[in-house]
Amino acid sequence: MKVKIFRWRAVGPLLVLFVIAGILWWLFADTIARRESQEVGTQILGAQVEIQKLHLDLRHGKVLIGGLTIASPHEAFKNLVQADELVADIDVVPLTEKKLIINRIAANGLRFGTPRTTDGRVAAQSGDGIAGRVLAETREWASQFQIPVLQLAAGKVSTDSVDPRRLSAIPAATALGARADSSHRAWQAAFDSLRLGPTLDSASAALERLRHARATDLAALNEARQAIDRLKRARDRVTSLERNVTQGATILKSGLAGLESARQRDYAFARSLLKLPSLDAPAIGAAVFGPSAIRPFEQVLYYTQLARRYMPPGLLPRASTGPSRVRRAGETVRFPKQRALPAFLVRSAELSFLLQPTSEQPRRYAGRLTGLTSDPALYGRPTAFQASGPQLAAGAMLDHVRAIPVDTAGATLGGITLPAFDVPGVPLKLDPGAATTQLGFTLNGDTIRARFAVRSTNVRWTRDSGFTNSAIGGLIWQAVSGISNLDVEARLSGALQHPDLAVRSNLDQAIASRLRAVLGEQVAAAEQQQRDRVDALINDKVGPVRARVNEVQNQAQAQIAQQRARLDDLQKQLEQRLRELTRIRLP
Amino acid sequence: MFTLIKLVQSLFGALHSEGTEGQLAAGIVLGSFLGLTPLVNLHNAVIFAALVLLNVSFAGGMLGWALFVPIGFLLDPLFDWIGHQLLLAASLRGLWTSFYNTPIVPLTNFNNTVVLGSFVFALLFAVPLFFLTRWAVVRYRVTVGERVKRSKFYRALTASKAYNVYKMFRP
Numbered sequence: 001m002k003v004k005i006f007r008w009r010a011v012g013p014l015l016v017l018f019v020i021a022g023i024l025w026w027l028f029a030d031t032i033a034r035r036e037s038q039e040v041g042t043q044i045l046g047a048q049v050e051i052q053k054l055h056l057d058l059r060h061g062k063v064l065i066g067g068l069t070i071a072s073p074h075e076a077f078k079n080l081v082q083a084d085e086l087v088a089d090i091d092v093v094p095l096t097e098k099k100l101i102i103n104r105i106a107a108n109g110l111r112f113g114t115p116r117t118t119d120g121r122v123a124a125q126s127g128d129g130i131a132g133r134v135l136a137e138t139r140e141w142a143s144q145f146q147i148p149v150l151q152l153a154a155g156k157v158s159t160d161s162v163d164p165r166r167l168s169a170i171p172a173a174t175a176l177g178a179r180a181d182s183s184h185r186a187w188q189a190a191f192d193s194l195r196l197g198p199t200l201d202s203a204s205a206a207l208e209r210l211r212h213a214r215a216t217d218l219a220a221l222n223e224a225r226q227a228i229d230r231l232k233r234a235r236d237r238v239t240s241l242e243r244n245v246t247q248g249a250t251i252l253k254s255g256l257a258g259l260e261s262a263r264q265r266d267y268a269f270a271r272s273l274l275k276l277p278s279l280d281a282p283a284i285g286a287a288v289f290g291p292s293a294i295r296p297f298e299q300v301l302y303y304t305q306l307a308r309r310y311m312p313p314g315l316l317p318r319a320s321t322g323p324s325r326v327r328r329a330g331e332t333v334r335f336p337k338q339r340a341l342p343a344f345l346v347r348s349a350e351l352s353f354l355l356q357p358t359s360e361q362p363r364r365y366a367g368r369l370t371g372l373t374s375d376p377a378l379y380g381r382p383t384a385f386q387a388s389g390p391q392l393a394a395g396a397m398l399d400h401v402r403a404i405p406v407d408t409a410g411a412t413l414g415g416i417t418l419p420a421f422d423v424p425g426v427p428l429k430l431d432p433g434a435a436t437t438q439l440g441f442t443l444n445g446d447t448i449r450a451r452f453a454v455r456s457t458n459v460r461w462t463r464d465s466g467f468t469n470s471a472i473g474g475l476i477w478q479a480v481s482g483i484s485n486l487d488v489e490a491r492l493s494g495a496l497q498h499p500d501l502a503v504r505s506n507l508d509q510a511i512a513s514r515l516r517a518v519l520g521e522q523v524a525a526a527e528q529q530q531r532d533r534v535d536a537l538i539n540d541k542v543g544p545v546r547a548r549v550n551e552v553q554n555q556a557q558a559q560i561a562q563q564r565a566r567l568d569d570l571q572k573q574l575e576q577r578l579r580e581l582t583r584i585r586l587p
Numbered sequence: 588m589f590t591l592i593k594l595v596q597s598l599f600g601a602l603h604s605e606g607t608e609g610q611l612a613a614g615i616v617l618g619s620f621l622g623l624t625p626l627v628n629l630h631n632a633v634i635f636a637a638l639v640l641l642n643v644s645f646a647g648g649m650l651g652w653a654l655f656v657p658i659g660f661l662l663d664p665l666f667d668w669i670g671h672q673l674l675l676a677a678s679l680r681g682l683w684t685s686f687y688n689t690p691i692v693p694l695t696n697f698n699n700t701v702v703l704g705s706f707v708f709a710l711l712f713a714v715p716l717f718f719l720t721r722w723a724v725v726r727y728r729v730t731v732g733e734r735v736k737r738s739k740f741y742r743a744l745t746a747s748k749a750y751n752v753y754k755m756f757r758p
Contacts (some may be wrong), residue, residue, distance in 0.1 A: 004642050005641065005642055006640055006641065006642060007639070007640055007641065007642045010639045010640055011640065013639070014636060014639045014640060017639075093690075096690040096691055096694070097687075097688060097689070097690050097691075097692075097693050098693035098694055099693075317674070317675065317680065317683070317684075319674075319675070322699045322700070322701065323699075325625060325627075327625045327659070327660065327663055327701060328663035328664070328666075328667055328701050329701070330663075330666075330667045330670060330699050330700035330701030330702070330704075331667075331670075331671065331699070331700045332696070332698055332699045332700075333674045333675065333683070333698045333699075333700070334687065334698065335680070335683050335684040335686075335687035335688070335698065336684075337684050337685075337687070337688045340688045
């Protein structure tokens with residue numbers, strides 16, 4: 001029997017099925033595209049992306065997005081941007097290659113930093129995906145600048161207890177004591193080995209005989225001469241021992257000096273345990289404004305690093321996390337090709353936005369973005385952004401066309417009311433009022449150079465109620481409350497992994513001089529207290545060792561001097577008696 | 588429950604259909620593609636169309652799909668690995684690059700490691716699966732097939748309405 005290959009009667013139902021699928025797609029395409037856009041946007045930015053309305057008009061190559069909200073990846077209840085309406089002109093043909101080419105986007109009613117009711121951070125909470133990893137990296141990067149909080153308000157100089165085990169004088173004293181004992185034993189042994197007793201006794205006996213001898217008593221004279229020789233040899237041995245003792249004593253003395261050095265080190269160590277408010281103006285600037293100054297750098301770096309991940313230079317295959325689905329997402333690999341279209345490209349975007357939308361007279365601005373693409377090497381030109389308007393000039397360029405990416409951004413924004421913030425370590429609140437902020441940022445390969453500055457002429461200070469009881473707090477309040485100008489500048493430079501941060505402000509000197517005046521005495525007293533603590537701990541050990549060293553040294557030297565005197569005396573008497581008997585001067 | 592009943596109906600319907608063992612085995616092979624690879628992909632539309640249009644056992648296809656879905660989930664790490672090896676192989680980069688820049692082809696998501704890995708696996712697995720299934724159906728039909736066909740259980744199963752729908756597509 002011949003089996004037919006095709007089941008022709010199923011063509012009808014299959015066509016019906018495809019038609020139904022087509023109708024369903026037509027009905028739900030907007031919803032599917034909206035959900036997909038939300039999902040992809042959220043994944044890319046690491047923050048919730050919400051779209052109220054999305055309409056696909058593929059026949060005319062238009063996409064209309066209404067009510068776009070992108071949450072801030074860094075702040076819990078804040079939006080990064082909201083847009084009333086976005087209209088995009090897209091190329092339809094590249095969609096068949098799964099490539100999204102947007103010729104022009106017109107974005108109206110953009111608003112930045114608006115509040116939201118729910119926490120829109122995704123990457124910060126899950127830590128998944130590229131955005132999660134970049135966020136974690138930039139947070140770690142920013143954490144290297146953490147600055148110890150100053151105890152300015154309380155003005156307290158607190159100390160940690162001194163651990164005797166960490167003092168160097170105590171083990172040094174123990175070692176010196178052992179060395180003194182060992183020297184003492186060695187010297188005593190050397191002294192005993194001199195055997196001076198028999199020499200002295202025989203010399204005394206020879207002297208006694210010589211006293212009663214005559215000039216012709218040659219035996220007595222010879223015996224006396226031999227005794228003198230023995231005395232001379234004994235004195236040489238004593239001299240040699242004395243030299244050893246002197247050397248040993250010098251070493252012990254240097255050991256005593258070493259104890260003093262160890263004591264000074266211990267003082268320094270104890271001083272390091274003091275928690276002192278910094279009295280240097282730059283340190284105060286870094287402590288007071290550092291945390292606020294690092295935040296903009298961290299945020300700009302986050303977006304720059306995201307751009308580098310999503311817009312890498314070169315044409316090598318790029319793997320990224322696949323679409324989320326019930327099955328494993330896997331990785332999706334893109335294969336850019338020379339002279340082909342990139343996977344994503346926004347040729348031009350015209351932005352119209354409001355700043356301070358909640359104020360009575362919100363200001364309107366215009367901006368333009370060109371060349372935003374997933375494959376800069378294919379597009380061949382850097383991504384550029386510029387915006388201008390009343391008191392605003394901003395620009396950015398992401399140049400990933402060559403092997404080493406260069407990202408630059410700069411903005412000057414005036415007349416913006418910055419939020420009041422608590423000054424770290426001080427119960428003071430600083431309200432910068434309407435300020436001018438400047439940001440400059442360059443990331444050339446792995447070298448960063450950035451500057452953030454805030455200038456205001458209408459600063460207001462408020463203090464907490466607890467501040468009134470603090471003398472230091474009062475002084476700082478006096479120092480800063482009369483200052484109405486604020487000029488803060490933070491600079492960052494060097495290798496991206498370990499850049500140098502320098503923060504200065506016009507308040508640094510004012511606070512520092514007040515602190516220096518008041519805290520100087522407290523610091524001196526605290527240092528003396530620490531020195532006393534160290535002394536109390538080490539004197540019990542060092543004092544006896546010092547005495548022992550002196551005792552050993554004196555004892556040895558006295559012993560030697562005594563014996564040498566006896567030797568000299570006997571020799572002198574023998575020589576004198578011999579001269580009397582022979583009247584010949586001995587050589 | 589209904590799915591389970593349908594599956595059992597499909598199983599017995601296919602085993603006792605008038606179709607040949609080859610038709611049943613081919614249906615199961617096509618169904619295995621639907622089960623092993625992530626479903627919402629363009630290539631599965633082609634597979635489904637083939638299942639409907641070709642004179643293979645549709646019930647076998649549904650059976651293969653149902654049987655291989657859990658296996659697909661289990662083997663996802665293997666598929667991911669296979670896809671990774673293939674997509675990042677330097678020798679195949681030219682092929683993938685031209686595929687990626689050809690209209691329609693990227694819509695198949697071939698550049699996803701799990702999709703490509705599972706598809707290649709299903710492709711390689713198709714030949715042994717076809718012969719194994721055909722042999723198993725032959726063995727079933729010559730051994731217990733007739734007894735099952737005469738059983739009350741089978742008669743009750745084939746009397747249900749769902750069976751009538753199935754009959755529309757039986758080979």
